[in-house]
Amino acid sequence: xxxxxxxxxxxxxxxxxxxxxxxxxxxxxxxxxxxxxxxxxxxxxxxxxxxxxxxxxxxxxxxxxxxxxxxxxxxxxxxxxxxxxxxxxxxxxxxxxxxxxxxxxxxxxxxxxxxxxxxxxxxxxxxxxxxxxxxxxxxxxxxxxxxxxxxxxxxxxxxxxxxxxxxxxxxxxxxxxxxxxxxxxxxxxxxxxxxxxxxxxxxxxxxxxxxxxxxxxxxxxxxxxxxxxxxxxxxxxxxxxxxxxxxxxxxxxxxxxxxxxxxxxxxxxxxxxxxxxxxxxxxxxxxxxxxxxxxxxxxxxxxxxxxxxxxxxxxxxxxxxxxxxxxxxxxxxxxxxxxxxxxxxxxxxxxxxxxxxxxxxxxxxxxxxxxxxxxxxxxxxxxxxxxxxxxxxxxxxxxxxxxxxxxxxxxxxxxxxxxxxxxxxxxxxxxxxxxxxxxxxxxxxxxxxxxxxxxxxxxxxxxxxxxxxxxxxxxxxxxxxxxxxxxxxxxxxxxxxxxxxxxxxxxxxxxxxxxxxxxxxxxxxxxxxxxxxxxxxxxxxxxxxxxxxxxxxxxxxxxxxxxxxxxxxxx
RNA sequence: GCCGCAGUAGCUCAGUUGAUAGAGCACUACAUUGGUAAUGUAGAGGUCACGGGUUUGAUCCCCGUCUGUGGCUCCA
Numbered sequence: 001x002x003x004x005x006x007x008x009x010x011x012x013x014x015x016x017x018x019x020x021x022x023x024x025x026x027x028x029x030x031x032x033x034x035x036x037x038x039x040x041x042x043x044x045x046x047x048x049x050x051x052x053x054x055x056x057x058x059x060x061x062x063x064x065x066x067x068x069x070x071x072x073x074x075x076x077x078x079x080x081x082x083x084x085x086x087x088x089x090x091x092x093x094x095x096x097x098x099x100x101x102x103x104x105x106x107x108x109x110x111x112x113x114x115x116x117x118x119x120x121x122x123x124x125x126x127x128x129x130x131x132x133x134x135x136x137x138x139x140x141x142x143x144x145x146x147x148x149x150x151x152x153x154x155x156x157x158x159x160x161x162x163x164x165x166x167x168x169x170x171x172x173x174x175x176x177x178x179x180x181x182x183x184x185x186x187x188x189x190x191x192x193x194x195x196x197x198x199x200x201x202x203x204x205x206x207x208x209x210x211x212x213x214x215x216x217x218x219x220x221x222x223x224x225x226x227x228x229x230x231x232x233x234x235x236x237x238x239x240x241x242x243x244x245x246x247x248x249x250x251x252x253x254x255x256x257x258x259x260x261x262x263x264x265x266x267x268x269x270x271x272x273x274x275x276x277x278x279x280x281x282x283x284x285x286x287x288x289x290x291x292x293x294x295x296x297x298x299x300x301x302x303x304x305x306x307x308x309x310x311x312x313x314x315x316x317x318x319x320x321x322x323x324x325x326x327x328x329x330x331x332x333x334x335x336x337x338x339x340x341x342x343x344x345x346x347x348x349x350x351x352x353x354x355x356x357x358x359x360x361x362x363x364x365x366x367x368x369x370x371x372x373x374x375x376x377x378x379x380x381x382x383x384x385x386x387x388x389x390x391x392x393x394x395x396x397x398x399x400x401x402x403x404x405x406x407x408x409x410x411x412x413x414x415x416x417x418x419x420x421x422x423x424x425x426x427x428x429x430x431x432x433x434x435x436x437x438x439x440x441x442x443x444x445x446x447x448x449x450x451x452x453x454x455x456x457x458x459x460x461x462x463x464x465x466x467x468x469x470x471x472x473x474x475x476x477x478x479x480x481x482x483x484x485x486x487x488x489x490x491x492x493x494x495x496x497x498x499x500x501x502x503x504x505x506x507x508x509x510x511x512x513x514x515x516x517x518x519x520x521x522x523x524x525x526x527x528x529x530x531x532x533x534x535x536x537x538x539x540x541x542x543x544x545x546x547x548x549x550x551x552x553x554x555x556x557x558x559x560x561x562x563x564x565x566x567x568x569x570x571x
Numbered sequence: 572g573c574c575g576c577a578g579u580a581g582c583u584c585a586g587u588u589g590a591u592a593g594a595g596c597a598c599u600a601c602a603u604u605g606g607u608a609a610u611g612u613a614g615a616g617g618u619c620a621c622g623g624g625u626u627u628g629a630u631c632c633c634c635g636u637c638u639g640u641g642g643c644u645c646c647a
Binding site: 153154157158160161162163164165166167168169175179180186187188191246291293295296297298299300301302304305306309311401408412413414415416447449450451453454455479481482483484509510511512513514515516517518519520521527529531533541543548550 | 572573574576577582583602607620622641642643645
């Protein structure tokens, strides 16, 4: 609530025209004209969130000022222009009436609400004749002291890590492996959001490294866009209307911001930042984007369905002629990337319009027909099997999706390629063609991993935690047989570490058998054991994961072998 | 969000027909100095998810909440 208090010789006002069509219903029987002399004119704007407490505070302030300047007459004057965050007219009228009722000690004149008014006044001009006031509701902020120890402990008890009912899960369930291998965790304070531990984050980063390399070669330009953006942007993109119940929002200096649930609008703004010609197309803007979506709580599931996810997103702007070529390139990215992990049991689907509800789709029929054909043609040319999913298309365009199964046989969508006929129009995305005509490009949204979270869940189960060397967080475990070989083991470990390998040492006083068992449970790719013999000959005894053979070799040979395995991305 | 199930030590679990809890593993110490999936002994570790109710007394019974989980719906 904001007020501007003016101590005046006189004021005259007259309503000219309704500012609100419904003003007669909201505020009936208002005086449309009036005047007062020797008065305190209180220009008032009621704001969102105002309540009885704000009214109370404001009335106190008016009384104070009136007493100080010696005014017996008060003019309550609705003045919306004081605020850009107005309450609804209904609430404003209600609170105005409450204010009026609490000013019975004074002779009160009220200017009408909801009208454009002409007014004339003469301010006295003394130091207290113009005073502005603001009344904010500060919640129940009783004390500023920190919590007591007891209060803090009580809250701490409520912040517990997430429990997991493992009774129905398979042994290779990513939730079990993730905990055993110390890859990530969850906590009650952040449902559907991952706490990445060092080892899990290593996997994520390796996947992104590889993705960057592939995309650079494929002609993508990597970008990064803000995490929260003004509501206006989401109104333009259409997300506010269709998706806002899934979006987290936050206020900043009276502006409403939304945490991005998708990366597209940011990409649109980068495109629009400068004029584009056909020579700029196809333009491929990629982004490792962290998005948040309010999902239904019952749908959350480990890494497979989360609230905060990291998308390996990209937006491709191209001409109609370039579409076919771009579709082929994207599909090749999909298969190339999945090939790295030895997936066989995955399937493509094409989501098309349902025949019945043709009116719910944006864009004309010929565009849709050719787009649907282009997707199918792409898969046909690459000899990939797929099924059609009629009615599964988004309202803005058809899509080509890739489904992979988890340990419980459920299918999850990972890669997806979506054609979009709507967003370029909404954002006024243009390019100039060869003839100087202004054209709208076709937009492709695509992700390859989908979400890094889901993808890591999928490969963890698919590989049963046995990650290939190039992404493995547990590459080499060095084991000593006795105290005499401890220093030598440390030396080996340091050497491997300095050569860039992920290596750990277990020099505890335990049996070799036990240390091997522990390293095996942690899915170390290699176990390097050293004892008196190795120390003497300057060698190591190497055992590969899941193999029984033990090979004695020099450290140099071992390192070369590891390098080769990493570079080849061998499974 | 809806329906069902679950939450006891870091992990896997036992337990109390209501009197504030145990084991194995992991951890720490000591002994042991070993050769490829578990060496021995000892110690430490818990407001029994959180909040309320019933009761002389609640980890246990009742209600609510949170989180997880399977399914539905939805999605990357």
